Amino acid sequence: MSDAYDVVRPRTEQTTSTGDAGFRLDINGLRAWAVLAVVLYHFNVPGFSGGFIGVDVFFVISGYLMTGIVVNGLEGARGRRFSLIEFFLARARRILPALIAVCTALLLLGWWTLPAIDYKTLAAGIGYSLLFISNVKFWLGTNYFDADAHEKWLLHTWSLSVEWQFYVLLPFMLLAIWKFFPRRAAITAFNLAGFALSLAACVLWTRRDPSLAFFLLPTRAWEMFAGGLVFLLPLSAAWSGARRKPLEWLGLALICTAMFSFNASTVWPGWRAMIPVAGAALVLMAARTSSRFTALPLLQWIGTRSYSLYLWHWPVVVALEYQKLADNVTAVGVGIVLTFVLGHLSYHGIENLTRRRLVALRPAVGGAALVGAVLAVAGVGTLIRMHAGYPARWPDAIEIVSQEQMNRNPRQNECMPTTGATSPSCVYGGSKIRAVLLGDSHAEAVASAIAEAMPKDSGIMSWTYADCPTIGAGTMHQTSLYVRRGYHCDQFQGWTAKKVMSLPADIPLIVVNRSSYYVFGVNGKPEEQAHPRIYFDREYDTPDATLQTAYAHRLTENACALASHHTVYLVRPLPEMNTDVPKTARQMTLRRQPDASISLDDYRRRHALVWAAQDAARDQCGVKILDPLPYLCAGGRCQGIRNGRPIYYDTNHLSEYGNRFLVPMFAKVFNNRTAELASER
Template identity: 50%
Template sequence: MSIESRKFRDDINGLRAWAVIAVIFYHFGVYGFAGGFVGVDIFFAISGFLMTGIVVEGLERSKTSPFSVIEFYMARARRILPALIVLCAVLLALGWKALPPLDYKMLGTHSVAGVSFLSNMQFWREAGYFDTQSHEKWLLHTWSLAVEWQFYIILPLVLVAVWKWRPNRQAITLVMLTGLMVSLASSIVVTQTAPSAAFYLLPTRAWEMLAGGLVYLLANRLVITASTRTAFEIVGFALIIGSIVGFDSSSSWPGWRALVPVIGTSLILLAARSNSIWTGPTAIQWLGTRSYSLYLWHWPIVVALTYLDQQNNPTYILTGLVLTLVLGNISYHLVETPARRYLTNMSMRKNAAVLLSCAIAVTVAGLGVRLNQGVNGRLPAEVEAISLESKNKNPRRDECLLMTGVVSPSCTFGGSELQAIVLGDSHANAVVSAVVSAAPSSNSAIMEWTYSGCPTIQGVHHPVQRQCGEFVEWAIQKLKTIPSNIPVVIVNRYAQYAIGANENIGEDNIPQVYFSKPYQTSEPDFIDEYSRNLKDTACEIAKNHTVYLVRPIPEMGVDVPTRAARAALAGTQKPIYVSLADYNHRQAFIWKAQDAARDQCGVKILNPLPYLCSDGRCVGTKDNQPLYRDDDHLSESGNKVLVPMFSEIFGNKDITAPVAITNASLTH
């Protein structure tokens, strides 16, 4: 029996239908499917069951017909690659006329990651699955294919090695059970400490596939009555439905919670009930046979609704669901089935040549798009100009914005007479040129001390930027060597470190830093400690210098140039803004801490809101041009609206003896 000719089980096919329905309805935002993402966990368990069966049966026949790992890989490639390659090619072709450079560059990157089955690692490095930005990535859903493929690569190698050691199912069962326990324990721990890694990476997902594999190994050893099979199926579907209804995007995942749908799937696989009312109906079987193509095509349609800002429009959602069925069916009939039939009848060498050639073609196209920065010149000049505002950042950002280490490069801008020092994180780096523009003369100089992801607060501990606290201490000590008539302008994205980034769903109230001890949530004690240390740090610096604390820059929560370019391409000009009420709600404790510093030690406050906000809104664009280069950093053109605000520094400053910048004054 070949790898492709194993007995068809309509219960597994029906279970696939349940999984794909759950995922599709979840992504389209259908009410009642808040936990529909568990469909992927169902797919994982099914894959483990089927792949373990293929490998173990092949090993057991190896005396008469040697098991070929390469043939196993080629069978998986014939199943997965053709439809995936077509999807990537179609999206790249459509994107040529429909996507601004930044979006197109991202699609090129993700196409390469998709066909090379590395997309789970790519998306892990970018953002969490439940983040708002993820809904703008056309190939996000390929992460699960990457996890499965990586499992497919490792599984036969491990099982062949075990078979050589002990050629029996007991040894394989022991090894797979050990792997499951290690992977599950890792998943539970890592879900709490590094949730994005736990979600995307194989080591914390392998247990779900191993669970399915163990079901296969145990199924033939168990004698299960008809009534028990029925009970298993009912309980299994109860667990799956309970997961779909009971979990949502706020649930830590996978971790222990993923046990619920995986156990449910395992029970249904053990039940093995054909022609069941749960899995047997014609419509369910139809969906099951097309589940892979439906999965592939539904997500780009969801992203398209996001691009059109119609993700909550019932008419568009219904249209998207119908289109998913149509495209999934077309893909099944015109790509999946003929490709599998055609490739199966070819030699393995020709199989590899055809699939590899097609994959390389998509890879080359994707790399070309990426290396050419999304290929400028495809779209109207206005659209591309808006999109390219994302690159309009401090030209010396890489040189001056510290990413690691303790000592700042002490970059200076302008002339030779030091007028002010700008201290802070990447938000400070984003407005340095506005401070330079506000300086009183062409010979004025502004010095920059900035550290990415590091709030200017003494005693801070940052799990990622581990030298952040040392940098802050260095800056405070270094300022003591700078003449006292040089003011210090402090700019930080304070709220992010205390309560999480506003653009990432699920990160609210999760501190990114700590002081006396780590906190799991931004509880009142932590906020009090954070605010007190913010105030005390400003007052410590104010002992020797005039300090200007800049109120937090409004965060848009969306990538402004990207959104504005899409709107311009579609011929719409929908405003991009955050309401003043939302800004005040997020930043209230920061304002309170800054006010406390003003009242206690006389620091001065600079407020950007009069320049960025009006009529109850803080806007991301002005005259249809982006003020931001992303979701929270002002661009080099956008920061110029704050020049009048920064002019207050020099209007209030009594410069009796200009400080000339010399090598000695920059000695670290």
């Protein structure tokens, strides 16, 4: 997406079929296809559910162009020899000015609109982006297709980082090969090997770690090597226009198939990425510079501005998401228009202007100017991070709301595994274990409140696991339990069952889960309800009656199995908000007062299935019910903010402040237990 000037050469040169000279209208038009796909996908325009494949098309184009530049230089094409310094300066002149402009604009905008936490995060993202390592950062903490990815202002720079890393490595590798084997055949063999190894790694790691496969160069390089192979193997060079036309049509058909049929739930990249990659390669191979599908004036206009369009569109998308306007048709339309206006202005006022001025300077001076600009912007970002986002910019009321997102169980990462099949068995409170906590992340979020509710010197053992409902922990037999993204949940439940059986009978069990989520998805997101998180005998596309019945039966059965050996306390589902409560501070910066609450009627509709299953367990086997509603809800609504402070650190997990409202509820467990022991004596 960053090499339009490598495509757009002076129109006076003759166009060749292999693309190593001339103004390639087909490449410029293909870039327009790619950027339109990405932009329309990110703005959630219906019909472009697979528009993310536009990035794969960009990678193929980049591989084609970069390989051509290096190989032509090595071969002395057009009387010039390859220079590493010139190569890197050309890439820097092409990529950095517009990227620096976007980063600067975001820093200025953020000063006036972002709470301190968001501003500090933005500043860090700018540093990663300008160093071209943002793909590594996002791999470590982001799923590209998750909802919260739309809150990261510079998420789209991951692809620039991948490209830059490829640009850095490719010339060194080709220079080394050329030194010992100065033939195009040797470079072609290297490209073939790189393509095969990277593709194999991509397919393998997409199954094991989709985020790694998505973001990192080793599993993406094959797409750029594919473009390089098109340059190195000009199979259609001797073909007539009539024979090239079917190649182009097939290529565009493959791109459209991927664009219109894939979606955010598609496992990506993996082998499926071969479809748009093959499509882009075929269009490049066809080299039809007069095609109606790529040479139209509008497509050429978009293609020349594609880099700026790509850079500026994503901040507009994030801005809509921040202000809860991403589903507003009018706002989306304005956002798309604004993207094209910004892209056009950036193309003329930044890309072209800086390129001309930098080319006119001596290489050392031009390079120093770019480095200085990067250091200046990165330095400002460093200051923002050092000062924690300058919270004094906002009234205390805004920062109190925003900062609550950090007020979560400080032992969460230590005590709640996300992989593996066992628990660290963390103890909260004193060393004398008086109860065991079972559940998922909702349980871990209230662990400290339970500890506070216990008598002095008493403690609670925590056996929790992220994205893993307590369904198989009451039985010793192997359970057929599967949870999407809940790695090893069934093994963990088997481990828990054995541990529960080894506990003294007088140790009560407290079970807390985000139970409704596993069947009905995220609260307030009807479109996600078509993808249940849990299944038993087979996967379900929707939460149909069969799945609901099976799930309710498992909940009751498991509770009763646990109750056959221990006193069991089932906590009713915690209220889940329709918005990320601390992040409502973003609307407060614009003097809006967002509603962070749900009605009791909405709560009851969402959790009716789980309530019925818990009631059945109470009636059948005497489990005890703990109801958080009297402590978290009043006046027919469950509020996400109490006393001007969120009680959640996101949409559904109680913060360390919020869980204190449940201390009286959990105290009943130990008050009842004390009374029971006294009556036995």
